[in-house]
Amino acid sequence: MKPYFSDFVVHGDYAYGFDGSLLACIDIATGERVWKGGRYGGGQMLLLDDQNLLLVTSEQGDLALVRAAPDGFEEVSSLPVFDAKTWNHPVVVGDVLLVRNDREMAAYRLGTRSN
Numbered sequence: 001m002k003p004y005f006s007d008f009v010v011h012g013d014y015a016y017g018f019d020g021s022l023l024a025c026i027d028i029a030t031g032e033r034v035w036k037g038g039r040y041g042g043g044q045m046l047l048l049d050d051q052n053l054l055l056v057t058s059e060q061g062d063l064a065l066v067r068a069a070p071d072g073f074e075e076v077s078s079l080p081v082f083d084a085k086t087w088n089h090p091v092v093v094g095d096v097l098l099v100r101n102d103r104e105m106a107a108y109r110l111g112t113r114s115n
Helices: none
Strands: 009-011 012-020 022-027 031-037 044-048 053-057 061-067 075-080 091-094 096-100 107-111
Touching: 009 044, 012 031, 012 044, 053 107
Parallel strands: none
Antiparallel strands: 009 012, 012 022, 022 031, 044 053, 053 061, 061 075, 091 096, 096 107
């Protein structure tokens, strides 16, 4: 992985992070790349552990949910948020998602999932 200035997260036996501008999954035991996909530029992400999802903010200002699973890259959904470069980490506090760049900020109330 070449994370530039982004973090990576560990979920189960796998690490998820940026390899340049692409999201990647690495097997921790072997160090082998399992998959690579999704062009998010110098994006940031956090793990929604209880949902097996990665919340990714792209450098282009989009927000994406990506499955945190080793069987392949899958973007579950995406949403354009800003029209300008975004390098900041997303933050979840309670049921509120906060995203920002150097000019704007957005807050989203997160719904609950019913079974």
